[in-house]
Amino acid sequence: MVLVAAAALLRGSQLLCAQRSAPPELAGLWEFPGGKVEDGEEPRSAAHRELAEELGIEVELGELVVGPNADGSWPVLGDARMLVWRGEVVGGSPAALQDHADVRWVELAEAHTLAWIEVDRPILAALIALAGEESVLQRQDPQRLDQGPRRPTP
Numbered sequence: 001m002v003l004v005a006a007a008a009l010l011r012g013s014q015l016l017c018a019q020r021s022a023p024p025e026l027a028g029l030w031e032f033p034g035g036k037v038e039d040g041e042e043p044r045s046a047a048h049r050e051l052a053e054e055l056g057i058e059v060e061l062g063e064l065v066v067g068p069n070a071d072g073s074w075p076v077l078g079d080a081r082m083l084v085w086r087g088e089v090v091g092g093s094p095a096a097l098q099d100h101a102d103v104r105w106v107e108l109a110e111a112h113t114l115a116w117i118e119v120d121r122p123i124l125a126a127l128i129a130l131a132g133e134e135s136v137l138q139r140q141d142p143q144r145l146d147q148g149p150r151r152p153t154p
C-alpha cells in the first residue's frame with residue numbers, strides 16, 4: 001500500500017495550504033504538502049525531502065496528527081494512507097516550485113473554504129480541534145505553554 005508523508009505547517013493561526021497542478025483530476029485542489037515515501041525511506045525523511053523539492057523549504061516536524069488507521073495515518077486517495085505531522089517552516093520561503101500551482105498561508109479556521117481534496121477535510125477538522133484544545137489549556141494555565149516552567153512565587 002502506498003504511504004504518503006505530509007505536513008500541516010503552522011505559522012501562528014495560519015496553515016500552509018498547497019494547490020496541486022497535477023494530475024489533471026486533482027489539479028486546482030488544495031492539500032497538505034508532501035508526497036510518497038520511497039522504498040527504504042523513513043516517512044519523516046520523506047516529508048522533509050518532498051517539502052524541500054516541491055516548496056523549497058526546510059521544516060521542523062512536531063507531533064503526528066493522529067488519524068483513524070492503526071498506525072495513526074489517514075486514508076487518502078488511491079487506497080493510500082497518509083501520515084501528517086504538525087510542523088513549522090524554519091528555512092526558506094514557501095514557493096510553488098514543483099507539482100503545485102500555488103501555495104498560501106490561510107487562517108486555519110478559514111482553510112475549509114478552499115477546494116480541498118475531499119478526503120483531507122477530516123484532517124483539517126482534527127487540526128482545528130487540536131488548536132482549540134491548546135487554546136483552552138492556555139487560557140486555563142497561560143504559564144504552562146507560554147513561559148515554560150513555573151517559578152516559585154516569592
Ligand SMILES: Nc1nc2c([nH]c(=O)n2[C@H]2C[C@H](O)[C@@H](COP(=O)(O)OP(=O)(O)OP(=O)(O)O)O2)c(=O)[nH]1
Pocket residue numbers: 004006030031032033034035036037050076077078080082099117119120
Ligand atoms: N501530498 C498529498 N497527497 C495527498 C493528500 N491527500 C490525498 O488524498 N493525497 C493523495 C494524492 C496522491 O494520490 C497521493 C500523493 O501523491 P503525490 O503525487 O503527492 O506524491 P509524489 O509527490 O511523491 O508524486 P509522484 O512521485 O507520484 O509523482 O496522495 C494531501 O493532503 N497531500
